[in-house]
Amino acid sequence: AASVQDPERFDAIVVGAGISGMYMLYRLRELGLKVRVLEAGTDVGGTWYWNRYPGARFDSESWSYGYAFSQEILDEWQWSEHFSSQPENLRYCRFVADRLDLKRDIRFETSVTSAHYDEDANEWAIAAEDGYAARARLFIAAIGPLSVPVWPAIDGIGDFEREAYHTARWPHEPVSFAGKRVAVIGTGATGVQLIQEVAKTAGHLTVLQRRPNWCAPLHNSPITPEEQADIRARHEEIFDHCRNTHGGFIHDADPRRLLETPEAERLAFLEKKYAEPGFGIWMGNFRDTFTNEEANRILSDFIAGKIRERVADPATAEKLIPKDHGFGQRRVPMETRYYEVYNQDNVELVDILADPIRRVTKTGIELESGHRDFDMIVYATGFDAVLGGFNRIDIRGLGGQRLRDKWAEGPTTYLGLQVAGFPNMLTLVGPQNAAGFGNIPRGIEQNVEWVARLVRHMRDNGLEYVAATPEAETEWQEEVTRSSDKMLLSKADSWFTGINRNIDGRSRRVYLLYTAGMPAYRERCDAVAAKGYEGMELR
């Protein structure tokens, strides 16, 4: 087997076999490169491999989420629901891997621990936990923006002697909630999806909520044969449309301003959006709701009204209405009868800002108000977003510089795809990349195709070295800051803004995403390429 003394050699090593790594492999192989993908899991799928918790599903329309690049895949695959669930999503990833014969170039159960740039050889030396080692000219991180789960910083977590799970490390065997006293911590997009499912069978469900989020109805349904035929006839049109929307979704901001729209018309529009499937209520709303406090407040009040209508107990309804941020300033969890769950006798909502968790014990959770016994605790506490995947690998560039050190004050990149001082390293859906903010596969296809074009350019011109210049990187920081400053979402604490109180040193806001939209981002990336990779040193 390959070891540090005797590494396997490739033209490119891709870390991660999720949606981005799979497609990158396909494109690089097409260019004639010898590629190896290293994947920690036992199968492809990334997000859809790890996040197996009940209720996990797309919030993007299934038929706008899958790969657009292959007509065969589009023709041969059929989604069963408008917002498909995790088991089907994982089946889809496996189907694509088989259809494109990807697995022969993927090494599974390989957790990459280090990636060092060897200046003399102009090669990356990659090592994994099991001693596997490989070298390649190109190192492509396809590690995902939400791949490193975070357990909350609560005392005694390890003491609990009964069932405990993190949603992002859900077991492969089925988990039953039937008749059990279940605690769920976390009410982000994940927690909301999970809670709806647990409430169906749990003996008693206690939701331990820190800050509520603004949720909106998903309105999922099966895809009828007529709809299927229509979708099949319009693949090209749908994906073309997604290429031109801000987030790569089918939904795009309405050109009108809420503040300039007469009240009756405004209300009718909001009602219509609330009744429509998917992210329309967020991504398809009046354009000033993203940037104007007053417009956003009116929208938030509308949603608060819906919560009050749907939750029977007024005190519970108030607990579920966010007070610290407006609608859409954090990721909007999409729900199916989530608010009605709190009308059930077997469900209780605990506001842990009012009644804090002291510690986890052998048998349950000690709140300030007293001890509660549980049979199961589920942590839906999210991820070390965007940076986590990079930080858990010891990545070193020119002069042995650690990426972790370079990013100590926040990430700096060029286009979210390259980092100055780290030649021949490319980051798909990396920090400050537009792909992380929106319908991620649409951003991934753009990222992968742009990288493939760069690799082809290098191959055709006999170039072996590509590195962003520090000047280009500085300019990109300014662009990221300038565009994010305009958005209300940059004013809230969330994974978008790099805040995570469970991780030391993550209490300061940094922009982890480029939020000016996919079309602007694509244009910029294409212009860079057209100008012979402006801002990058190639030789």
Ligand code: NA7
């Ligand atoms: P999120 O959106 O980061 O949500 C994490 C949730 O866990 C959120 O409600 C947090 O409350 C809560 N949390 C985190 N730490 C604690 C502690 N220590 N105590 C109590 N509650 C805690 O993660 P998700 O997995 O839901 O979603 C991530 C993305 O995946 C999502 O945006 C989708 O795009 C897919 P807080 O709000 O911080 O008060």
